[in-house]
Amino acid sequence: MSGPAASIHEEALxxxxxxxxxxxxxxxxxxxxxxxxLFYSWGYQIVNDIGVAGINRPVFWGFYxxxxxxxxxxxxxxxxxxxxxxxxxxxxxxxxxxxxEAITTxxxxxxxxxxxxxxxxxxxxxxxxxLPNERGIWPNFRSPLMxxxxxxxxxxxxxxxxxxxxxxxxxxxxxxxRLREYPKGLKTLFFRVAALGWRGTPQQWFSLEAGIKAxxxxxxxVAVSVHTIVSWDFAMAIQPMWHSTIFGPYFVVGAIYSGVAxxxxxxxxxxxxxxxxxxxxxxxxxxxxxxxxxxxxxxxxFTFAEHLTVWYGNEHAERAVFDGRITGxxxxxxxxxxxxxxxxxxxxxxxxxxxxxxxTAIVGLGVLVGxxxxxxxxxxGTLSTPRLEYTQGFYTPSWVEIGILVGSVGLFGFLYFxxxxxxxxxxxxxxxxGEHLTHRAFAAEQALRAGxxxxxxx
Amino acid sequence: MADGRxxxxxxxxxxxxxxxxxxxxxxxxxxxxxxxxxxxxxxDVVPVGATIKSRIPWTSLAGATVGGTAFFLMVKLTSEAYPxxxxxxxxxxxxxxxxxxxxxxxxxxxxxxxxxVLFECGLPGWLKKPGPLDHHIALDHILVSVKCxxxxxxxxxxxxxxxxxx
Amino acid sequence: MTRWGMAIDTDRCTGCGACAVACxxxxxxxxxxxxxxxxxxxxxxxxxxxxxxxxxxxVKVRFQPVLCQQCGHAPCEPVCPVYAxxxxxxxxxxxxxxxxxxxRYCANNCPYTTRYFNWFAPEFDAPLERQLNPSVSxxxxxxxxxxxxxxxxxxxxQEVAAQEERExxxxxxxxxxxxxxxxxxxxxxxLDDPESLVAxxxxxxxxxxxxxxxxxxxSVIYLRGGR
Numbered sequence: 001m002s003g004p005a006a007s008i009h010e011e012a013l014x015x016x017x018x019x020x021x022x023x024x025x026x027x028x029x030x031x032x033x034x035x036x037x038l039f040y041s042w043g044y045q046i047v048n049d050i051g052v053a054g055i056n057r058p059v060f061w062g063f064y065x066x067x068x069x070x071x072x073x074x075x076x077x078x079x080x081x082x083x084x085x086x087x088x089x090x091x092x093x094x095x096x097x098x099x100x101e102a103i104t105t106x107x108x109x110x111x112x113x114x115x116x117x118x119x120x121x122x123x124x125x126x127x128x129x130x131l132p133n134e135r136g137i138w139p140n141f142r143s144p145l146m147x148x149x150x151x152x153x154x155x156x157x158x159x160x161x162x163x164x165x166x167x168x169x170x171x172x173x174x175x176x177x178r179l180r181e182y183p184k185g186l187k188t189l190f191f192r193v194a195a196l197g198w199r200g201t202p203q204q205w206f207s208l209e210a211g212i213k214a215x216x217x218x219x220x221x222v223a224v225s226v227h228t229i230v231s232w233d234f235a236m237a238i239q240p241m242w243h244s245t246i247f248g249p250y251f252v253v254g255a256i257y258s259g260v261a262x263x264x265x266x267x268x269x270x271x272x273x274x275x276x277x278x279x280x281x282x283x284x285x286x287x288x289x290x291x292x293x294x295x296x297x298x299x300x301x302f303t304f305a306e307h308l309t310v311w312y313g314n315e316h317a318e319r320a321v322f323d324g325r326i327t328g329x330x331x332x333x334x335x336x337x338x339x340x341x342x343x344x345x346x347x348x349x350x351x352x353x354x355x356x357x358x359x360t361a362i363v364g365l366g367v368l369v370g371x372x373x374x375x376x377x378x379x380x381g382t383l384s385t386p387r388l389e390y391t392q393g394f395y396t397p398s399w400v401e402i403g404i405l406v407g408s409v410g411l412f413g414f415l416y417f418x419x420x421x422x423x424x425x426x427x428x429x430x431x432x433x434g435e436h437l438t439h440r441a442f443a444a445e446q447a448l449r450a451g452x453x454x455x456x457x458x
Numbered sequence: 459m460a461d462g463r464x465x466x467x468x469x470x471x472x473x474x475x476x477x478x479x480x481x482x483x484x485x486x487x488x489x490x491x492x493x494x495x496x497x498x499x500x501x502d503v504v505p506v507g508a509t510i511k512s513r514i515p516w517t518s519l520a521g522a523t524v525g526g527t528a529f530f531l532m533v534k535l536t537s538e539a540y541p542x543x544x545x546x547x548x549x550x551x552x553x554x555x556x557x558x559x560x561x562x563x564x565x566x567x568x569x570x571x572x573x574x575v576l577f578e579c580g581l582p583g584w585l586k587k588p589g590p591l592d593h594h595i596a597l598d599h600i601l602v603s604v605k606c607x608x609x610x611x612x613x614x615x616x617x618x619x620x621x622x623x624x
Numbered sequence: 625m626t627r628w629g630m631a632i633d634t635d636r637c638t639g640c641g642a643c644a645v646a647c648x649x650x651x652x653x654x655x656x657x658x659x660x661x662x663x664x665x666x667x668x669x670x671x672x673x674x675x676x677x678x679x680x681x682x683v684k685v686r687f688q689p690v691l692c693q694q695c696g697h698a699p700c701e702p703v704c705p706v707y708a709x710x711x712x713x714x715x716x717x718x719x720x721x722x723x724x725x726x727x728r729y730c731a732n733n734c735p736y737t738t739r740y741f742n743w744f745a746p747e748f749d750a751p752l753e754r755q756l757n758p759s760v761s762x763x764x765x766x767x768x769x770x771x772x773x774x775x776x777x778x779x780x781x782q783e784v785a786a787q788e789e790r791e792x793x794x795x796x797x798x799x800x801x802x803x804x805x806x807x808x809x810x811x812x813x814x815l816d817d818p819e820s821l822v823a824x825x826x827x828x829x830x831x832x833x834x835x836x837x838x839x840x841x842x843s844v845i846y847l848r849g850g851r
Contacts, residue, residue, distance in 0.1 A: 049765040050726065051743030056664035058737045060728035120726015120741065120766025127706040127725050130532065137706065137723065138540050141533045142547055142554045145705040145727055150529075150561040158568045165575065173496050176596040179588050196576075197583030200595060202510050204579040205498040210514040211575035215568065218518070222564045229557065237733040238699050238838060383732060387835055388690065390673035391737040393664045432598055433497045440500075542710040544701035546841075 009278040013424040028417040034410020041403035050120045054398040059383040063401035064118035069375040071111030077259030078104030079159045080223035083216040094430045095279035101163040106415040108156045110408050144236045147229045155226045162215045169429045171195035227255040239382050240317035250302040257295040258371035264364035268357050279426045289355030296345035317387045330381050333373050341370035465603045467594045474600040475503050482506025490605040496595050517574040518567045525566015530559040627715035629815035629843040631825040636809035639687035643801035644670045650800035652760045654746035667740040669771040670801050692738045692771035696841030700730035726766040739770045774799040794820040
């Protein structure tokens with residue numbers, strides 16, 4: 001029978017929640033400055049009109065939409081992966097789910113920001129929200145952008161709740177600890193409020209676990225629908241190399257691929273920064289690395305299938321875009337993408353030594369760059385080569401767009417640093433539960449063995 | 459016992475289970491017994507006579523149905539209220555309406571699931587006062603507390619203290 | 625029913641650009657200046673595309689005036705999330721500036737690239753601001769715009785005809801581009817009226833549509849290859 005599983009390692013998880021932590025403070029400061037860059041650039045654009053961005057005719061969509069697709073892709077790191085692992089009852093998921101779900105929530109918030117940044121008149125974005133009004137303004141539900149609005153709202157709402165629900169018992173653990181240590185502290189009050197008065201009775205545990213299971217089942221199709229709909233923003237248009245039936249699954253695979261990549265990088269940094277290698281162990285990296293490898297192969301397969309179809313079909317307008325990628329002005333981007341997304345992962349990840357934390361994190365960084373390039377090729381590559389050759393264009397981003405891209409990375413970091421100081425990055429109760437299960441299984445096996453031995457001796 | 463309750467802390471689930479069974483034998487009503495832990499316990503570590511059940515996933519399914527219907531009607535009724543033809547498509551196109559209905563199903567399921575969890579758990583319950591031994595729960599112990607306004611079984615008290623020490 | 629259409633005789637077109645200038649004057653289109661134009665932001669609802677046929681030195685230039693094709697199955701319309709563009713009962717691809725929030729999705733989905741975006745608020749160098757057409761609104765920054773088939777002229781003519789209790793006569797409405805074309809290459813009229821000149825031209829063997837294989841059902845007809 002098992003005893004308490006609250007091990008001494010837990011201290012490393014709870015430590016960032018109190019006191020002054022120089023690393024976290026410094027991180028928040030640097031990323032906070034980048035957030036300032038983001039809002040300065042965006043404010044400058046709102047005051048001086050959308051023309052300060054580098055987009056033009058025919059490249060009506062530029063960095064903003066690339067970033068939008070990129071961040072929404074990143075958001076498939078957490079909720080989807082954690083839901084799949086929960087549904088399949090993969091035991092090694094326990095230390096991973098929380099930090100992955102946090103990535104989803106923050107990446108989704110930033111991704112959802114970009115369509116607003118991108119609007120010509122962002123102050124009337126609410127025309128897209130179905131609010132009854134006297135002006136006869138109502139959204140057109142035939143537009144893929146409206147599907148986007150609804151899908152991202154659903155996913156964001158689901159992800160936030162899916163992140164918060166399993167956090168309640170952890171908040172209660174910290175509340176109970178702090179009520180004894182610093183009963184009057186402001187942060188104690190925060191944890192008291194956040195724990196919602198959780199008591200941990202059998203009924204509460206039963207309902208919570210049933211709820212988490214149901215949420216996991218719902219959230220998987222939602223995540224798939226979100227990136228499918230993002231891809232339909234392109235595939236519903238009749239532009240060359242956008243109007244493709246493969247785009248839905250292709251984007252979903254790409255999204256999960258970039259999601260695993262960012263998870264690899266984030267886990268490596270967390271492990272180094274917080275010293276929690278007992279939780280984010282080599283085994284976790286190895287298992288996620290295998291998943292990473294699978295998606296590297298899937299993504300490469302889809303990319304090949306997509307380009308082969310276009311090349312073989314040899315349709316005039318599509319060939320123009322295709323040639324731009326393979327040999328033309330975008331070839332530098334294209335082949336970089338192939339190297340970092342296909343060649344390097346397939347060279348490193350098949351080997352157990354390549355699936356160590358550092359290896360996967362380096363591959364992950366490369367894949368993040370590669371997946372950003374993929375979206376750049378899709379958006380700008382097609383738009384700069386329209387069907388009527390006379391209107392061919394080009395695109396150079398302005399400082400505003402670069403500032404907003406850099407700032408969005410900063411905003412992500414800033415939110416993550418804040419999160420590290422407000423909640424344990426590894427789910428305390430889920431890890432404890434896992435340890436209990438291991439003990440129980442071990443005890444049961446011992447009892448069985450003892451029984452067998454007793455029988456053979458008697 | 460300042461709050462009129464008797465608390466006992468157990469390190470192992472088996473001891474808590476034995477204590478709960480003892481309480482049941484002594485005829486203590488399940489609503490007067492509270493088991494608290496920082497992890498989900500085995501399903502038999504509950505007060506004797508207490509029923510543990512959840513209406514999930516039935517409420518989730520109901521929420522999904524309501525959400526899907528609501529979103530479909532929103533698309534259909536509003537499109538017919540503003541019948542603007544675009545791109546030669548029908549006023550109520552079924553495929554787009556299907557996409558939106560799907561999201562409605564998900565929103566409905568998610569919201570009702572969370573609402574059910576909160577309702578069944580009695581959350582938020584900020585008004586409940588923290589007990590004197592709550593920090594033991596945080597250390598992965600199991601806390602069993604008994605409401606003893608009628609004078610709790612002294613035999614049980616002795617048993618609980620013994621097992622907690624052991 | 626009325627279905628407005630236009631026939632452009634590319635064999636007659638000399639590429640002079642008078643149509644583009646007239647369009648600017650009639651529809652209060654902003655002139656963006658050379659810096660912005662070099663960045664690919666020039667706005668000409670009617671533009672003359674030049675295509676070269678043959679190999680140097682035996683090169684022939686073809687001119688192709690391109691404007692919004694007012695498609696029957698317009699790809700731009702259903703993608704707008706706020707109904708800022710839709711199809712009117714008279715077959716026009718209407719643009720509601722007040723609704724537009726500037727997603728620019730419509731422009732991306734236009735295979736003819738005939739939609740133009742106001743990247744900045746319009747400025748008219750003096751004295752151009754004195755010749756603004758009072759029948760046409762000046763579009764603010766962040767709004768999409770495109771050829772309207774001079775809808776203000778259509779409405780004027782319809783009002784006059786309604787007061788005189790008669791139908792609009794063929795040839796009564798002239799768009800700014802067709803009015804100013806010295807080669808009379810542009811004919812505007814009702815495609816559903818079998819007697820109209822534009823319907824007559826549409827029935828000739830020289831009729832083609834731009835990017836016909838996309839089945840957008842354009843209302844603009846190009847006539848070529850007569851001689």
